[in-house]
Amino acid sequence: MATKASHPNSLSKKEAAIGGYFKAISAIIWKDVRAEFRSWELLSAMLVFSLLAILIFNFALELDVKTRQSVTAGVLWATFAFAGTLGLNRSMSIEKDRGCLDGLLLAPVDRSAIYFGKFFSNLAFMLIVEAIVLPVYSVLYNTNLFQPGLIAIILLGSVGYTSVGTLLAAMSVQTRTRDVLLPILLFPVAFAVLLSAVKASGGFLNGADFAEISFPINLLIVYDIIFIAISFMLFDAVVEE
Amino acid sequence: MIAVKKLVKRFGLKTVLRGVDFSVQPGEFVALLGPNGAGKTTFLRILAALSRPTLGEVSIAGYKLPDEATQVRARLGVVSHLSLLYNDLTAEENLRFYARMYDVENSSARIAAVLAMVGLEARRRDLVRTYSRGMQQRLAIGRAVLHDPQIMLLDEPYTGLDQDASSMLDAALKAVAAEGRTIVMTSHDLARAEELAARFDILSRGIIVASATRKQIKKNNLLSFYKQALAD
Numbered sequence: 001m002a003t004k005a006s007h008p009n010s011l012s013k014k015e016a017a018i019g020g021y022f023k024a025i026s027a028i029i030w031k032d033v034r035a036e037f038r039s040w041e042l043l044s045a046m047l048v049f050s051l052l053a054i055l056i057f058n059f060a061l062e063l064d065v066k067t068r069q070s071v072t073a074g075v076l077w078a079t080f081a082f083a084g085t086l087g088l089n090r091s092m093s094i095e096k097d098r099g100c101l102d103g104l105l106l107a108p109v110d111r112s113a114i115y116f117g118k119f120f121s122n123l124a125f126m127l128i129v130e131a132i133v134l135p136v137y138s139v140l141y142n143t144n145l146f147q148p149g150l151i152a153i154i155l156l157g158s159v160g161y162t163s164v165g166t167l168l169a170a171m172s173v174q175t176r177t178r179d180v181l182l183p184i185l186l187f188p189v190a191f192a193v194l195l196s197a198v199k200a201s202g203g204f205l206n207g208a209d210f211a212e213i214s215f216p217i218n219l220l221i222v223y224d225i226i227f228i229a230i231s232f233m234l235f236d237a238v239v240e241e
Numbered sequence: 242m243i244a245v246k247k248l249v250k251r252f253g254l255k256t257v258l259r260g261v262d263f264s265v266q267p268g269e270f271v272a273l274l275g276p277n278g279a280g281k282t283t284f285l286r287i288l289a290a291l292s293r294p295t296l297g298e299v300s301i302a303g304y305k306l307p308d309e310a311t312q313v314r315a316r317l318g319v320v321s322h323l324s325l326l327y328n329d330l331t332a333e334e335n336l337r338f339y340a341r342m343y344d345v346e347n348s349s350a351r352i353a354a355v356l357a358m359v360g361l362e363a364r365r366r367d368l369v370r371t372y373s374r375g376m377q378q379r380l381a382i383g384r385a386v387l388h389d390p391q392i393m394l395l396d397e398p399y400t401g402l403d404q405d406a407s408s409m410l411d412a413a414l415k416a417v418a419a420e421g422r423t424i425v426m427t428s429h430d431l432a433r434a435e436e437l438a439a440r441f442d443i444l445s446r447g448i449i450v451a452s453a454t455r456k457q458i459k460k461n462n463l464l465s466f467y468k469q470a471l472a473d
Contacts, residue, residue: 102291102319241293
């Protein structure tokens with residue numbers, strides 16, 4: 001055997017297992033990023049959708065300056081949520097279509113490592129899309145969105161949405177109706193995260209005191225922790241036949 | 242090396258495996274034959290720790306499934322009719338990814354050795370999407386042996402291959418078998434099974450109905466043994 005796990009003298013079993021766990025997470029992130037920057041299959045779909053969505057909202061709503069501030073949070077999170085669903089679906093479909101999900105599941109690592117690998121790469125893709133959408137939105141709607149507080153809220157919301165989305169995408173990809181099933185499963189579950197994110201972002205953009213928006217921010221943090229913990233515990237059961 | 246006792250697998254109300262008893266000795270090459278829907282793939286997926294048995298005992302290399310699945314997976318190499326490879330990565334990148342997943346030591350040297358074994362060194366920097374089906378299947382064998390597993394599970398590896406590609410896959414499989422690995426292969430292709438395997442088990446309607454070694458079957462008579470087993 002060429003695997004390190006079979007050489008007890010080189011590392012203790014526990015250290016080797018922990019090292020293998022993080023190596024598997026980083027391998028999945030490396031693989032996803034490398035493949036994506038070659039094919040642009042996932043990012044291009046998410047980006048085109050997001051840019052079209054904010055463009056359509058811009059012309060459809062015909063807003064004055066004051067109203068723009070009040071709808072920005074809703075428009076942004078609706079765009080992020082739909083674009084995120086596209087990305088989550090595609091990310092798992094790539095694994096499923098050529099049997100690569102089985103390839104991942106055959107690896108001798110705890111299956112939560114596979115979950116975290118997919119979660120971090122999905123999160124990275126979502127953040128890349130958001131980083132491109134924010135300046136375009138700022139120009140179109142004449143609103144400065146590059147504020148550290150808002151960026152922190154977007155990060156928290158994206159973590160919650162992607163964490164539960166990765167779990168549900170792994171579940172829906174096993175079905176024939178995966179394209180339809182993921183949003184049907186994801187939106188009701190992620191509703192609380194999206195609502196908290198919209199409330200916190202809206203409050204921040206409207207100049208509310210931190211005390212006023214601390215509740216939705218705290219809720220976001222709690223949901224992030226709960227969703228990651230639940231996904232960590234359930235992923236093995238979700239992917240096993 | 243592999244011991245299966247009274248294995249039952251149900252999907253809802255449908256029973257796919259109905260009490261399979263099966264064992265394989267170290268270094269043995271066993272062909273698992275049977276018609277479509279006999280349960281061959283389900284059986285192999287249970288051996289590969291991809292599916293949980295409903296009832297029964299499965300032990301591989303001394304480790305029990307599903308409790309010790311991680312230890313079992315470290316000792317298994319799996320090839321199926323799907324390549325389990327990423328189209329947008331090169332052959333070398335695919336192997337590097339799996340080497341990290343399996344925590345393979347001296348991965349660069351091992352990857353080079355595996356690419357040489359499957360005859361793809363010259364195309365190692367080409368994207369897998371540019372490979373023919375036969376080349377993808379040879380690379381899939383390279384992926385499966387990368388971590389030097391004791392046991393190989395092959396699920397219909399010849400599906401979709403033309404004559405030339407099948408011959409090249411033959412050579413790759415013979416090289417793998419010559420290294421003393423234990424191999425279980427499902428196939429519809431009796432001629433190839435007869436050429437490669439040392440033992441033939443016939444699975445029909447979720448149960449093994451017949452088993453014979455190469456010595457017990459007269460040369461070129463696997464077809465009549467197979468037909469007789471299914472008829473009984």
